[in-house]
Amino acid sequence: MKTNKMNPLYLDIGNSFLKLAARNGSDWQILFDGKHDRIDEMISYLASKGDKGKIILSSVRQDISEKLRAELSDRNFIEYRSSHIPSNRLDYKTPQTLGLDRFLVCLAAWIESDERNVIVIDAGSACTVDLMTTKGVFRGGIIMPGLQIIKSSMRDHLPELPKAPESIPEEWPGKSTVECIEWGVNGGFLLAVQGFIERYRSMVEDPVIYITGGNAVQIMNWMSEEASLNYRKYLIWEGLEQFEKIIRE
Ligand SMILES: Nc1ncnc2c1ncn2[C@@H]1O[C@H](COP(=O)(O)OP(=O)(O)OP(=O)(O)O)[C@@H](O)[C@H]1O
Ligand SMILES: CC(C)(CO)[C@@H](O)C(=O)NCCC(=O)O
Numbered sequence: 001m002k003t004n005k006m007n008p009l010y011l012d013i014g015n016s017f018l019k020l021a022a023r024n025g026s027d028w029q030i031l032f033d034g035k036h037d038r039i040d041e042m043i044s045y046l047a048s049k050g051d052k053g054k055i056i057l058s059s060v061r062q063d064i065s066e067k068l069r070a071e072l073s074d075r076n077f078i079e080y081r082s083s084h085i086p087s088n089r090l091d092y093k094t095p096q097t098l099g100l101d102r103f104l105v106c107l108a109a110w111i112e113s114d115e116r117n118v119i120v121i122d123a124g125s126a127c128t129v130d131l132m133t134t135k136g137v138f139r140g141g142i143i144m145p146g147l148q149i150i151k152s153s154m155r156d157h158l159p160e161l162p163k164a165p166e167s168i169p170e171e172w173p174g175k176s177t178v179e180c181i182e183w184g185v186n187g188g189f190l191l192a193v194q195g196f197i198e199r200y201r202s203m204v205e206d207p208v209i210y211i212t213g214g215n216a217v218q219i220m221n222w223m224s225e226e227a228s229l230n231y232r233k234y235l236i237w238e239g240l241e242q243f244e245k246i247i248r249e
């Protein structure tokens with residue numbers, strides 16, 4: 001990809017993945033996506049780039065962002081933290097412990113919806129289902145284990161049971177071991193997400209629902225059409241891009 005010289009790079013240091021992206025017109029290009037143990041690869045990639053534009057990052061792991069800064073001391077890093085969120089945009093009892101990613105995906109969805117009430121499902125390593133209301137205030141939500149965590153804990157703690165397929169049975173209730181596991185794992189996850197959406201629907205007017213994260217497509221396949229979810233793969237990047245304007249307010 002040919003990027004403008006001053007085009008910033010955006011980096012998301014999550015709980016298990018490092019993801020680097022750049023804007024590509026109205027779209028985004030993912031330049032690196034790998035587990036934390038591949039950090040040296042990402043550092044070599046960044047070091048090899050002639051373009052020395054700024055790197056805007058959000059990190060849940062301070063040790064990793066410090067390592068990056070130390071090894072790429074010639075690069076201009078701008079690190080955003082939840083402490084940069086203006087307090088009038090937060091309705092959260094512990095702003096100091098809020099994950100910035102949750103705010104960012106809500107911010108991007110809220111802007112895209114033309115400042116309506118938005119519910120954002122971020123189905124990644126953890127799954128969050130959060131609310132941002134019309135004035136752009138983050139109202140909180142839920143944090144639950146992501147699908148992969150649920151599946152691996154079944155495997156670790158109930159090793160005699162077979163692995164759950166990626167589906168939910170047509171028939172209720174489950175009539176075989178596999179069907180019962182499908183219901184309990186995938187169906188349980190889906191019902192939880194749907195239940196949270198229902199609770200939000202009864203508290204705010206006409207929310208627009210967005211979904212993002214590594215398991216988003218899977219969840220959409222399980223949901224009915226009427227759920228009218230808006231899948232946005234790049235919400236986190238859009239949120240990072242918009243965040244600068246918010247903190248200047
Ligand atoms: N192509 C894919 N790449 C990565 N993960 C995928 C992919 N397809 C599905 N997944 C699932 O998505 C999950 C990771 O989601 P995602 O990449 O959104 O994580 P994340 O929450 O951003 O992680 P982190 O907390 O490290 O940022 C994995 O557990 C995996 O089950
Ligand atoms: C919940 C996750 C793991 C989702 O990525 C992240 O936003 C996080 O570490 N949050 C901290 C806890 C909180 O948001 O209150």
Ligand SMILES: [K+]
Nearest residue numbers: 014101122124
């Ligand atoms: K994430």
